[in-house]
Amino acid sequence: MQGRNSYKYESQKLASWYFTVAVILFGAQLLLGLVAAIQFIYPSFLYDILDFSIARIIHINALVVWMLYAMIGAVYYLLPEETGIETVGIGMAKLLFWILTLAVAVVVLVFIFVQIGPGKTSTIWFITEGREYLEAPRWADIGIVVVVLGFLANTFLTSIKGRRTGIMTVILADMIALAGLYLAGMFFTDNITMDQYWWWWVIHLWVEATWEVYVGALAAYGLIKIVNANRQVVEMWLWIEVAMLFGSGILGLGHHYFWIGTPEYWWEIGALFSALEPVPLIGMFVHVLYDWGKEKGMAMNEGKDTTSNNTPALMWLVSNGFGNFLGAGVWGFFHTLPQVNIYTHGTQFTAAHGHLAFFGAYATILIAMFYIGVQGKHGIKKLRSTFASNMAIFLLTFGMLGMTVALTIAGYEQVLIARAQLGATWNAFFLAQNQQWFAQAMDWRFFMGIVMTVGFVYLVKDLLTIAKNPKNVY
Numbered sequence: 001m002q003g004r005n006s007y008k009y010e011s012q013k014l015a016s017w018y019f020t021v022a023v024i025l026f027g028a029q030l031l032l033g034l035v036a037a038i039q040f041i042y043p044s045f046l047y048d049i050l051d052f053s054i055a056r057i058i059h060i061n062a063l064v065v066w067m068l069y070a071m072i073g074a075v076y077y078l079l080p081e082e083t084g085i086e087t088v089g090i091g092m093a094k095l096l097f098w099i100l101t102l103a104v105a106v107v108v109l110v111f112i113f114v115q116i117g118p119g120k121t122s123t124i125w126f127i128t129e130g131r132e133y134l135e136a137p138r139w140a141d142i143g144i145v146v147v148v149l150g151f152l153a154n155t156f157l158t159s160i161k162g163r164r165t166g167i168m169t170v171i172l173a174d175m176i177a178l179a180g181l182y183l184a185g186m187f188f189t190d191n192i193t194m195d196q197y198w199w200w201w202v203i204h205l206w207v208e209a210t211w212e213v214y215v216g217a218l219a220a221y222g223l224i225k226i227v228n229a230n231r232q233v234v235e236m237w238l239w240i241e242v243a244m245l246f247g248s249g250i251l252g253l254g255h256h257y258f259w260i261g262t263p264e265y266w267w268e269i270g271a272l273f274s275a276l277e278p279v280p281l282i283g284m285f286v287h288v289l290y291d292w293g294k295e296k297g298m299a300m301n302e303g304k305d306t307t308s309n310n311t312p313a314l315m316w317l318v319s320n321g322f323g324n325f326l327g328a329g330v331w332g333f334f335h336t337l338p339q340v341n342i343y344t345h346g347t348q349f350t351a352a353h354g355h356l357a358f359f360g361a362y363a364t365i366l367i368a369m370f371y372i373g374v375q376g377k378h379g380i381k382k383l384r385s386t387f388a389s390n391m392a393i394f395l396l397t398f399g400m401l402g403m404t405v406a407l408t409i410a411g412y413e414q415v416l417i418a419r420a421q422l423g424a425t426w427n428a429f430f431l432a433q434n435q436q437w438f439a440q441a442m443d444w445r446f447f448m449g450i451v452m453t454v455g456f457v458y459l460v461k462d463l464l465t466i467a468k469n470p471k472n473v474y
């Protein structure tokens with residue numbers, strides 16, 4: 001029997017638009033990452049056509065934007081299921097999608113066509129604000145605020161009208177906090193310390209507090225959906241995770257205040273609270289494995305079907321548990337104490353952690369949501385992995401792990417040579433980058449980037465065709 005060929009709710013259709021743009025931007029991120037990686041090996045590659053600074057800007061801004069798209073999409077996807085009703089104001093929500101997407105396209109084109117020029121007040125408004133990860137110009141910031149206010153209104157009005165669930169309460173409160181924090185990165189001061197001080201409110205409090213809480217809620221939703229986990233148990237875990245994540249993540253902010261000119265008490269605060277941050281990540285990891293195992297065991301005892309409802313999504317959810325713990329927890333912990341960070345700060349070690357954390361904690365679970373979206377579109381009861389699903393998850397995770405190892409080695413070399421041995425001078429910085437361990441690591445990073453890109457091609461192919469897999473159960 002064949003399933004539906006459309007979504008049950010308009011809100012889920014809108015979610016699929018968000019997911020589509022997210023996948024396109026993910027592809028753009030990888031391509032520009034490859035360009036930047038080649039420029040590390042051949043510095044003159046595309047010189048004056050697509051400079052490293054621009055490749056890097058697009059690489060990391062596309063990253064942030066695709067993840068936000070996927071996150072908004074996931075909310076629109078689960079909103080009608082959690083509340084039991086169609087999203088309120090869905091027409092406006094669709095309009096806002098187009099406005100946002102147009103704005104994103106214009107910003108990317110401006111980045112590409114205006115690569116160099118003076119830094120004036122007008123460039124902050126129209127070209128780039130120059131804050132890493134959030135470089136969109138001021139006009140786009142204002143547009144984003146308007147679109148997000150609309151999104152919050154949709155979510156809020158739907159939640160109060162429909163059924164209340166713990167998952168929805170957490171998501172709603174978290175989205176308000178997440179959006180509010182964006183404002184901290186919008187005003188400009190001439191004082192670089194103050195500017196960085198506020199900029200970290202967005203960057204750190206997003207990825208180590210509000211985004212992590214969102215992932216906890218998404219994992220809870222995913223477990224109920226994929227392995228029929230018990231809602232009461234899952235939501236109880238969720239509340240514990242929320243408390244622990246906020247308890248450590250908010251003041252963990254201090255690990256970015258060690259060397260930017262803020263008072264020295266941040267050393268103690270940052271060291272203590274950020275060192276606690278891996279604890280909730282262990283909790284989240286155990287949570288996924290425990291619930292998966294428990295539900296499977298219960299189904300087995302009752303002689304019921306023990307297979308999951310969506311194998312690729314389950315695989316990505318499990319890799320989220322591992323990846324979040326490794327990338328954010330372990331690689332984050334490595335350099336979070338000031339005694340260590342004074343050596344590792346701003347080396348490729350940071351890049352190793354940044355890559356594995358963003359991938360492990362966020363890319364994985366958002367990809368799981370893409371698969372849940374495909375399943376919903378076609379009304380498939382049990383979605384089964386294909387060869388392409390396996391290749392996608394294998395090549396993407398293997399490539400990312402390989403890249404992390406290469407960057408960790410490069411960072412280690414920088415710590416030893418540029419920092420410990422040669423005393424962190426300007427000259428030492430360049431000398432260290434000419435060492436063969438560094439150079440080889442850059443080659444490996446590029447190679448692993450290609451592995452990931454091939455994995456991405458499999459992912460796209462799979463998302464487009466997995467619904468036709470004959471093993472699916474309708």
Ligand code: HEM
Pocket residue numbers: 132207208255256274275277278327328329331332333335336337341344345346347350353354355357358361362
């Ligand atoms: C999923 C969660 C996380 C993500 C996505 C993430 C991502 C990042 C990124 C991209 C940077 C580089 C920022 C820059 O450009 O300067 C960074 C820096 C840092 N992260 Fe994380 N991180 C996460 C969690 C953690 C955790 C849990 C810890 C500690 C236990 C941690 C410790 C640090 C430290 C100490 C730095 C500063 C590195 C330096 O001094 O150069 N991170 N993180």
Ligand code: HEM
Pocket residue numbers: 029030031033034035036037040056059060063350351352354355358359363445446448449450452453
């Ligand atoms: C084809 C695969 C990829 C390649 C070749 C690549 C390459 C690069 C390069 C060359 C940089 C600039 C590093 C520097 O300035 O020293 C960079 C930065 C970054 N990339 Fe990637 N990347 C890839 C995939 C990804 C993915 C999948 C993610 C996240 C999910 C990611 C997240 C980041 C982040 C957060 C930074 C900033 C790191 C920092 O400043 O510490 N990249 N990447």
Ligand SMILES: [Fe+2]
Pocket residue numbers: 204208252253255256
């Ligand atoms: Fe942080």
